[in-house]
Amino acid sequence: MVCDYELAEIVCQDCGIVIRSNMMDQGPEWRAFDSEQRERRARTGAPLTYTIHDKGLTTLIDWHNRDISGKGFEPGQKAQVYRLRKWHRRIRIFDAQERNLAHALSELSKIAETLNIPRNVLETASMVYRKAIKQKLIRGRSIRGMAAAAIYIACRQCKFTRTLEEVAEASGLSKKEVGRRYRFLVKELNYFIPPCTPRQYALRLIAQLAMEGEAEEIAQRILELASELRLTSGRGPAGVAAAATYIASVLTGERKTQREIAELARVTEVTIRNRYKSLIEHLNFTVYL
DNA sequence: AAGACGAAAGTGGTTGA
Protein backbone atom coordinates (compact mmCIF):
# COMPACT_ATOMS: atom_id res chain seq x y z
CA MET A 1 0.00 0.00 0.00
CA VAL A 2 1.32 3.37 -0.87
CA CYS A 3 0.24 6.83 -0.02
CA ASP A 4 0.36 9.19 -2.96
CA TYR A 5 0.53 12.73 -1.71
CA GLU A 6 0.42 14.25 -5.15
CA LEU A 7 -2.91 12.70 -5.91
CA ALA A 8 -4.05 12.60 -2.30
CA GLU A 9 -4.82 8.92 -2.51
CA ILE A 10 -4.05 5.64 -0.87
CA VAL A 11 -3.43 3.01 -3.49
CA CYS A 12 -2.76 -0.70 -3.19
CA GLN A 13 0.56 -1.33 -4.89
CA ASP A 14 -0.34 -4.83 -5.98
CA CYS A 15 -3.66 -4.32 -7.67
CA GLY A 16 -3.73 -0.54 -8.07
CA ILE A 17 -7.09 -0.22 -6.43
CA VAL A 18 -7.71 3.14 -4.84
CA ILE A 19 -8.47 2.52 -1.22
CA ARG A 20 -9.12 6.05 -0.25
CA SER A 21 -9.09 9.13 -2.39
CA ASN A 22 -9.46 12.83 -1.83
CA MET A 23 -7.98 12.47 1.60
CA MET A 24 -6.51 15.26 3.58
CA ASP A 25 -2.87 15.54 4.41
CA GLN A 26 -2.73 14.94 8.13
CA GLY A 27 0.72 16.37 8.58
CA PRO A 28 1.40 19.38 10.72
CA GLU A 29 -0.50 22.40 9.67
CA TRP A 30 2.20 24.98 9.93
CA ARG A 31 5.87 24.73 10.15
CA ALA A 32 7.80 27.62 11.57
CA PHE A 33 11.52 27.94 11.13
CA ASP A 34 12.13 30.94 13.28
CA SER A 35 10.34 33.10 15.76
CA GLU A 36 9.28 35.64 13.19
CA GLN A 37 7.48 33.04 11.14
CA ARG A 38 5.95 31.54 14.23
CA GLU A 39 4.61 34.91 15.18
CA ARG A 40 3.15 35.59 11.76
CA ARG A 41 1.59 32.19 11.44
CA ALA A 42 0.12 32.34 14.90
CA ARG A 43 -1.57 35.55 14.03
CA THR A 44 -3.07 34.22 10.86
CA GLY A 45 -4.35 30.93 12.16
CA ALA A 46 -7.80 29.86 13.22
CA PRO A 47 -11.20 31.07 12.09
CA LEU A 48 -10.86 34.37 10.35
CA THR A 49 -13.22 37.13 11.18
CA TYR A 50 -12.22 39.29 8.29
CA THR A 51 -15.64 40.79 7.99
CA ILE A 52 -15.23 42.49 11.34
CA HIS A 53 -12.28 44.77 11.02
CA ASP A 54 -12.61 47.99 12.91
CA LYS A 55 -16.39 48.25 12.81
CA GLY A 56 -16.15 51.74 11.49
CA LEU A 57 -14.37 53.05 14.55
CA THR A 58 -11.28 54.20 12.75
CA THR A 59 -9.52 57.15 14.30
CA LEU A 60 -8.08 59.82 12.13
CA ILE A 61 -5.56 62.45 13.03
CA ASP A 62 -6.40 65.23 10.64
CA TRP A 63 -3.91 67.52 8.99
CA HIS A 64 -4.96 70.82 10.60
CA ASN A 65 -2.31 71.84 13.03
CA ARG A 66 -4.87 72.92 15.57
CA ASP A 67 -6.07 71.56 18.84
CA ILE A 68 -9.69 71.01 19.75
CA SER A 69 -10.31 74.65 20.54
CA GLY A 70 -8.92 75.74 17.18
CA LYS A 71 -5.66 77.17 18.48
CA GLY A 72 -2.37 76.45 16.81
CA PHE A 73 0.19 74.15 18.42
CA GLU A 74 3.31 75.07 20.29
CA PRO A 75 6.45 74.14 18.28
CA GLY A 76 7.06 71.10 20.48
CA GLN A 77 3.53 69.85 20.09
CA LYS A 78 3.69 70.31 16.36
CA ALA A 79 6.58 67.90 16.11
CA GLN A 80 4.83 65.43 18.34
CA VAL A 81 1.65 65.52 16.28
CA TYR A 82 3.71 65.04 13.17
CA ARG A 83 5.27 61.91 14.64
CA LEU A 84 1.88 60.64 15.75
CA ARG A 85 0.51 61.13 12.27
CA LYS A 86 3.42 59.37 10.70
CA TRP A 87 3.04 56.31 12.87
CA HIS A 88 -0.67 56.32 12.57
CA ARG A 89 -0.33 56.23 8.81
CA ARG A 90 2.12 53.38 8.98
CA ILE A 91 -0.08 51.37 11.27
CA ARG A 92 -3.04 51.85 9.01
CA ILE A 93 -1.18 50.50 6.00
CA PHE A 94 -0.12 47.53 8.05
CA ASP A 95 -3.74 47.05 9.05
CA ALA A 96 -4.94 47.16 5.48
CA GLN A 97 -2.44 44.56 4.40
CA GLU A 98 -3.25 42.31 7.30
CA ARG A 99 -6.91 42.61 6.52
CA ASN A 100 -6.33 41.81 2.89
CA LEU A 101 -4.24 38.83 3.89
CA ALA A 102 -6.88 37.59 6.27
CA HIS A 103 -9.52 37.86 3.61
CA ALA A 104 -7.27 36.19 1.09
CA LEU A 105 -6.42 33.30 3.39
CA SER A 106 -10.07 32.61 3.83
CA GLU A 107 -10.56 32.66 0.06
CA LEU A 108 -7.56 30.41 -0.37
CA SER A 109 -8.83 27.81 2.03
CA LYS A 110 -12.29 27.94 0.54
CA ILE A 111 -10.97 27.22 -2.93
CA ALA A 112 -8.57 24.62 -1.59
CA GLU A 113 -11.37 22.84 0.18
CA THR A 114 -13.62 22.52 -2.85
CA LEU A 115 -10.71 21.20 -4.88
CA ASN A 116 -9.59 18.74 -2.19
CA ILE A 117 -6.19 20.30 -2.13
CA PRO A 118 -3.81 18.96 0.51
CA ARG A 119 -2.38 21.14 3.20
CA ASN A 120 1.10 21.51 1.81
CA VAL A 121 -0.22 22.93 -1.45
CA LEU A 122 -2.47 25.33 0.39
CA GLU A 123 0.51 26.42 2.41
CA THR A 124 2.46 27.05 -0.75
CA ALA A 125 -0.41 29.09 -2.12
CA SER A 126 -0.44 31.21 1.03
CA MET A 127 3.24 31.86 0.66
CA VAL A 128 2.76 32.91 -2.93
CA TYR A 129 0.02 35.28 -1.88
CA ARG A 130 2.11 36.80 0.90
CA LYS A 131 4.87 37.42 -1.55
CA ALA A 132 2.42 39.13 -3.87
CA ILE A 133 1.20 41.37 -1.07
CA LYS A 134 4.72 42.25 -0.09
CA GLN A 135 5.45 43.33 -3.62
CA LYS A 136 2.25 45.33 -3.75
CA LEU A 137 0.79 43.31 -6.57
CA ILE A 138 -2.62 42.90 -5.04
CA ARG A 139 -3.69 46.49 -4.68
CA GLY A 140 -6.39 47.34 -7.16
CA ARG A 141 -6.94 43.74 -8.18
CA SER A 142 -9.55 41.36 -6.93
CA ILE A 143 -8.53 39.36 -3.91
CA ARG A 144 -10.41 36.32 -5.07
CA GLY A 145 -8.80 36.44 -8.48
CA MET A 146 -5.33 36.67 -7.02
CA ALA A 147 -6.11 33.94 -4.51
CA ALA A 148 -7.25 31.64 -7.31
CA ALA A 149 -4.07 32.39 -9.24
CA ALA A 150 -1.96 31.67 -6.16
CA ILE A 151 -3.71 28.34 -5.74
CA TYR A 152 -3.08 27.43 -9.34
CA ILE A 153 0.58 28.36 -9.06
CA ALA A 154 0.90 26.25 -5.94
CA CYS A 155 -0.73 23.29 -7.65
CA ARG A 156 1.65 23.53 -10.53
CA GLN A 157 4.69 23.94 -8.32
CA CYS A 158 3.75 21.04 -6.09
CA LYS A 159 2.83 18.95 -9.11
CA PHE A 160 -0.63 18.53 -7.74
CA THR A 161 -2.76 18.11 -10.81
CA ARG A 162 -5.66 20.48 -10.98
CA THR A 163 -6.60 22.19 -14.21
CA LEU A 164 -6.96 25.90 -14.63
CA GLU A 165 -10.58 25.21 -15.42
CA GLU A 166 -11.14 23.47 -12.10
CA VAL A 167 -9.50 26.24 -10.15
CA ALA A 168 -11.61 28.78 -12.01
CA GLU A 169 -14.74 26.81 -11.27
CA ALA A 170 -13.93 26.43 -7.60
CA SER A 171 -13.33 30.13 -7.25
CA GLY A 172 -16.40 31.12 -9.23
CA LEU A 173 -14.32 33.02 -11.75
CA SER A 174 -13.83 32.65 -15.46
CA LYS A 175 -10.96 30.63 -16.82
CA LYS A 176 -9.79 33.68 -18.67
CA GLU A 177 -9.59 35.81 -15.56
CA VAL A 178 -7.73 33.26 -13.46
CA GLY A 179 -5.39 32.64 -16.36
CA ARG A 180 -4.65 36.32 -16.68
CA ARG A 181 -3.90 36.69 -12.96
CA TYR A 182 -1.83 33.57 -13.05
CA ARG A 183 0.36 34.83 -15.87
CA PHE A 184 0.66 38.17 -14.16
CA LEU A 185 1.85 36.65 -10.88
CA VAL A 186 4.26 34.28 -12.56
CA LYS A 187 5.82 37.18 -14.41
CA GLU A 188 5.97 39.61 -11.51
CA LEU A 189 7.25 37.09 -8.99
CA ASN A 190 9.74 35.61 -11.44
CA TYR A 191 8.49 32.11 -10.98
CA PHE A 192 9.53 29.28 -13.17
CA ILE A 193 6.68 26.87 -13.65
CA PRO A 194 7.52 23.67 -15.45
CA PRO A 195 4.95 22.80 -18.07
CA CYS A 196 2.33 20.25 -17.19
CA THR A 197 3.12 16.83 -18.55
CA PRO A 198 0.56 14.42 -20.00
CA ARG A 199 1.93 11.92 -17.52
CA GLN A 200 0.56 13.87 -14.58
CA TYR A 201 -2.85 14.08 -16.21
CA ALA A 202 -2.84 10.40 -17.08
CA LEU A 203 -1.95 9.39 -13.53
CA ARG A 204 -4.88 11.32 -12.22
CA LEU A 205 -7.25 10.02 -14.87
CA ILE A 206 -6.37 6.43 -14.18
CA ALA A 207 -6.80 6.97 -10.48
CA GLN A 208 -10.17 8.60 -11.03
CA LEU A 209 -11.27 5.75 -13.24
CA ALA A 210 -10.05 3.28 -10.62
CA MET A 211 -8.15 1.32 -13.23
CA GLU A 212 -5.67 -1.48 -12.70
CA GLY A 213 -1.97 -0.93 -12.15
CA GLU A 214 -1.32 -2.54 -15.49
CA ALA A 215 -3.27 0.18 -17.26
CA GLU A 216 -1.15 2.77 -15.54
CA GLU A 217 2.00 1.10 -16.76
CA ILE A 218 0.74 0.92 -20.31
CA ALA A 219 -0.40 4.51 -20.33
CA GLN A 220 2.97 5.62 -19.00
CA ARG A 221 4.79 3.64 -21.62
CA ILE A 222 2.62 5.03 -24.38
CA LEU A 223 3.27 8.57 -23.25
CA GLU A 224 6.96 7.88 -22.98
CA LEU A 225 7.11 6.66 -26.54
CA ALA A 226 4.82 9.42 -27.71
CA SER A 227 7.08 12.11 -26.34
CA GLU A 228 10.11 10.43 -27.90
CA LEU A 229 8.32 10.52 -31.23
CA ARG A 230 7.39 14.15 -30.69
CA LEU A 231 3.71 13.37 -30.84
CA THR A 232 3.07 15.41 -27.73
CA SER A 233 4.64 18.73 -28.53
CA GLY A 234 2.20 21.44 -29.37
CA ARG A 235 -0.67 19.30 -28.24
CA GLY A 236 -2.76 19.85 -25.19
CA PRO A 237 -1.42 17.51 -22.50
CA ALA A 238 -4.90 16.67 -21.29
CA GLY A 239 -5.92 15.40 -24.72
CA VAL A 240 -2.80 13.26 -25.09
CA ALA A 241 -3.24 11.85 -21.61
CA ALA A 242 -6.87 11.07 -22.27
CA ALA A 243 -5.98 9.23 -25.47
CA ALA A 244 -3.25 7.21 -23.77
CA THR A 245 -5.65 6.35 -21.00
CA TYR A 246 -8.26 5.27 -23.50
CA ILE A 247 -5.80 3.06 -25.33
CA ALA A 248 -4.68 1.56 -22.06
CA SER A 249 -8.27 0.82 -21.15
CA VAL A 250 -8.80 -0.98 -24.45
CA LEU A 251 -5.57 -2.96 -24.18
CA THR A 252 -6.20 -4.13 -20.66
CA GLY A 253 -9.76 -5.08 -21.46
CA GLU A 254 -11.32 -2.88 -18.83
CA ARG A 255 -12.67 -0.66 -21.50
CA LYS A 256 -13.91 2.80 -20.73
CA THR A 257 -15.98 4.85 -23.11
CA GLN A 258 -14.46 7.83 -24.79
CA ARG A 259 -17.13 9.97 -23.29
CA GLU A 260 -16.31 8.86 -19.77
CA ILE A 261 -12.65 9.69 -20.16
CA ALA A 262 -13.38 12.86 -22.08
CA GLU A 263 -15.53 14.16 -19.29
CA LEU A 264 -12.92 13.54 -16.60
CA ALA A 265 -10.10 14.91 -18.72
CA ARG A 266 -12.17 17.90 -19.75
CA VAL A 267 -11.62 17.44 -23.44
CA THR A 268 -14.03 16.26 -26.10
CA GLU A 269 -14.34 12.79 -27.53
CA VAL A 270 -13.22 14.16 -30.86
CA THR A 271 -9.95 15.30 -29.37
CA ILE A 272 -9.39 11.89 -27.84
CA ARG A 273 -10.03 10.32 -31.22
CA ASN A 274 -7.66 12.66 -33.01
CA ARG A 275 -4.90 12.05 -30.49
CA TYR A 276 -5.23 8.35 -30.29
CA LYS A 277 -5.40 8.05 -34.04
CA SER A 278 -2.00 9.63 -34.35
CA LEU A 279 -0.75 7.55 -31.43
CA ILE A 280 -1.70 4.19 -32.89
CA GLU A 281 -0.40 5.29 -36.24
CA HIS A 282 3.08 5.70 -34.84
CA LEU A 283 3.29 3.17 -32.08
CA ASN A 284 3.64 -0.54 -32.36
CA PHE A 285 1.34 -2.15 -29.86
CA THR A 286 2.44 -5.70 -30.35
CA VAL A 287 4.90 -4.93 -27.59
CA TYR A 288 2.14 -5.12 -25.07
CA LEU A 289 0.19 -8.12 -26.36
C1' DA B 1 -29.37 1.40 -28.73
C1' DA B 2 -25.02 2.89 -27.29
C1' DG B 3 -20.61 3.78 -28.68
C1' DA B 4 -17.26 5.07 -32.07
C1' DC B 5 -15.99 7.57 -36.15
C1' DG B 6 -14.92 11.64 -38.90
C1' DA B 7 -16.14 15.82 -41.77
C1' DA B 8 -16.97 20.54 -41.46
C1' DA B 9 -17.83 24.73 -39.34
C1' DG B 10 -17.08 27.46 -35.09
C1' DT B 11 -14.41 29.26 -30.98
C1' DG B 12 -11.00 31.84 -28.27
C1' DG B 13 -6.37 32.84 -27.63
C1' DT B 14 -1.69 33.78 -29.61
C1' DT B 15 1.41 35.85 -32.91
C1' DG B 16 3.41 38.88 -35.99
C1' DA B 17 2.97 42.71 -39.21
Place this chain on the structure above:
DNA sequence: TCAACAACTTTCGTCTT
Protein backbone atom coordinates in the same frame (compact mmCIF):
# COMPACT_ATOMS: atom_id res chain seq x y z
C1' DT C 1 -5.06 46.85 -34.03
C1' DC C 2 -6.00 43.41 -37.14
C1' DA C 3 -5.75 39.20 -39.64
C1' DA C 4 -3.74 34.69 -39.98
C1' DC C 5 -3.20 30.62 -37.47
C1' DA C 6 -3.19 26.20 -34.69
C1' DA C 7 -5.44 23.57 -31.36
C1' DC C 8 -9.56 22.33 -29.75
C1' DT C 9 -14.80 22.17 -29.63
C1' DT C 10 -19.44 21.66 -31.47
C1' DT C 11 -22.47 19.53 -34.28
C1' DC C 12 -24.21 16.07 -36.86
C1' DG C 13 -24.68 12.19 -39.99
C1' DT C 14 -22.90 7.48 -40.54
C1' DC C 15 -20.90 3.14 -39.28
C1' DT C 16 -19.97 -0.70 -35.72
C1' DT C 17 -20.71 -3.63 -31.78
